[in-house]
Amino acid sequence: MLHDDAVVSVPDAAYGYTMIFHLLSLDSQEPSNFADILDAVGGSQNRLASALNQYIVRTCTALPSEMAMKSLAHTINFLAETYEARETFRSILLAEGIVSSIVLTLGSALSAGFLRHIISFSVSPWAADKEISSLLDVLILGHLLQGLASYKVVIQMKISLSEVEEASASLQFQQSACFEYWRSFAALASSRIEMLCLWHSAGCPAFLACDNMKCGVINQRNEFRRCSGCRHAAYCSRECQIIDWQDGHRVECSEMRSVLQSRTLPWRERAFISAFFRFDYADLRFKIARDTITLLQKHPGKPICAVFNYSEPGALVCAVHLKDDFDALPAQRRPIEWATQWGRLVRSGGRMEMNLLAFTPSFMIFTTRSTTSKFHEGLRRIARDLPPDTNPSQSEKVNTCIRHLIQAMGDDAELKEIY
Numbered sequence: 001m002l003h004d005d006a007v008v009s010v011p012d013a014a015y016g017y018t019m020i021f022h023l024l025s026l027d028s029q030e031p032s033n034f035a036d037i038l039d040a041v042g043g044s045q046n047r048l049a050s051a052l053n054q055y056i057v058r059t060c061t062a063l064p065s066e067m068a069m070k071s072l073a074h075t076i077n078f079l080a081e082t083y084e085a086r087e088t089f090r091s092i093l094l095a096e097g098i099v100s101s102i103v104l105t106l107g108s109a110l111s112a113g114f115l116r117h118i119i120s121f122s123v124s125p126w127a128a129d130k131e132i133s134s135l136l137d138v139l140i141l142g143h144l145l146q147g148l149a150s151y152k153v154v155i156q157m158k159i160s161l162s163e164v165e166e167a168s169a170s171l172q173f174q175q176s177a178c179f180e181y182w183r184s185f186a187a188l189a190s191s192r193i194e195m196l197c198l199w200h201s202a203g204c205p206a207f208l209a210c211d212n213m214k215c216g217v218i219n220q221r222n223e224f225r226r227c228s229g230c231r232h233a234a235y236c237s238r239e240c241q242i243i244d245w246q247d248g249h250r251v252e253c254s255e256m257r258s259v260l261q262s263r264t265l266p267w268r269e270r271a272f273i274s275a276f277f278r279f280d281y282a283d284l285r286f287k288i289a290r291d292t293i294t295l296l297q298k299h300p301g302k303p304i305c306a307v308f309n310y311s312e313p314g315a316l317v318c319a320v321h322l323k324d325d326f327d328a329l330p331a332q333r334r335p336i337e338w339a340t341q342w343g344r345l346v347r348s349g350g351r352m353e354m355n356l357l358a359f360t361p362s363f364m365i366f367t368t369r370s371t372t373s374k375f376h377e378g379l380r381r382i383a384r385d386l387p388p389d390t391n392p393s394q395s396e397k398v399n400t401c402i403r404h405l406i407q408a409m410g411d412d413a414e415l416k417e418i419y
C-alpha cells in the first residue's frame with residue numbers, strides 16, 4: 001500500500017505486468033475488479049495512471065521482452081477502446097502523458113532491438129496463438145505505425161530497419177500472419193524516412209502565421225514575437241499583438257497557456273508532425289476542396305473541418321466533416337482549445353482552416369492559414385452557384401474551378417500547429 005500522495009513507487013516488473021494485465025483486460029461489466037486494482041496501488045486513479053505510465057517507460061527503454069511487448073500492446077488496446085466505465089481513467093492516463101511515453105520511448109526500444117524481437121516473435125511457435133498474434137498486430141499497427149509520427153522514432157527507424165533487412169526478407173517471416181501489416185508499416189516508414197531527409201536538407205524549416213487574425217503575414221518561425229502571457233500566440237509586430245489582444249486574445253491567453261502546459265511533446269517532435277502533414281495536406285488538397293464543396297452544397301454556411309486519420313494502415317484517409325459532428329462529442333474527447341480555435345477561425349474571415357489529425361487515442365488540431373481568403377471564398381462561391389441536382393464529385397466544371405483556385409493560391413497555405 002502506498003500512503004504518500006507525492007511519491008508513486010514504480011511497481012517491479014512482475015507486479016507491474018500483473019497489474020497492467022488485469023487492468024487492461026478488465027471486463028467493463030465488472031467494475032469491482034477495477035476497485036481492487038486501485039486499492040492495490042493506494043486507491044487513487046491518478047496514482048494508478050502514474051504507475052502505469054512509469055511502468056511503460058521502464059519496460060520500453062529496457063531490453064524489450066515478451067512481457068514488455070504484451071504490456072505495451074495491452075496498453076495501446078486499452079487507450080484505443082472507449083468503454084464508458086473506463087473513460088475517466090483513460091482521460092487521466094492521457095493527462096499523465098501516456099501517449100508521449102509510448103511514442104517517445106519507442107526510440108529507445110528500437111535501439112534495443114524491438115524490430116528484431118517482433119520478427120522473431122512472429123515466426124515463433126507462439127505466434128500461432130490467437131492472443132499473441134493479435135498482440136503482434138497491435139504492436140505493428142498501433143505502435144510502430146503510429147510511432148512514425150515521431151521525429152526521434154523515424155531517425156532510429158532508419159537504422160533499425162536496415163538491421164532487420166535480412167530477417168524481414170526471410171520466407172518464414174513473409175509467410176507469417178502479421179507480414180501484411182509489417183508491409184504497410186515498412187512502406188510508411190520508407191516514405192517518412194525520405195521525408196525526414198528532405199526536411200533535414202532544407203534546414204528543418206517551421207512556419208508560423210501572425211495570430212492577429214486580420215493580418216496575413218506568414219513567415220519562418222523565428223521571425224515572430226511571442227505573447228509573454230501564454231508564450232504561444234505569435235505576432236509579426238507589436239501593432240498586431242495589440243489588435244489581437246483587443247480582438248479576443250485577452251480572454252484566450254490563459255487558456256492557451258494551459259494548452260501549452262499540458263503539452264508533453266518537445267518542439268522538434270511537433271515541428272516534424274507539422275512538416276509531414278504539410279506534404280500530406282498538399283497531396284490531398286484537391287480532394288479536400290471537392291469534399292468541402294459537396295458538404296457546403298448541402299449545408300451552406302456551416303463551419304467545416306478536415307480530418308486526417310493517421311491511425312489506420314495503408315493510404316492516408318482524409319474526410320471533411322461539419323463542426324457540428326464534433327460538437328456533439330463529450331467535451332473530454334475534444335482538444336481543450338476547441339472553442340477558442342473556432343472563434344479564431346471566424347475572426348480570420350476565411351484565411352484559416354481547421355484540420356484535425358487523428359492518432360489513436362486523440363485528436364490534434366492543426367490550423368492552416370493563407371495570406372488571403374480567396375481559396376475559402378472560391379469554394380463557397382462554387383458551392384453556391386451549383387445547380388442543386390449536380391454531384392460535385394462528378395462535375396468536370398467543378399474539378400476545373402478547383403484546379404484554377406489551387407493554381408492561383410500557389411504555395412500560399414502554411415500550417416500553424418496549435419496543440
Ligand SMILES: [Zn+2]
Nearest residue numbers: 210215236240
Ligand atoms: Zn501581423
Ligand SMILES: [Zn+2]
Nearest residue numbers: 227229230253
Ligand atoms: Zn497570450
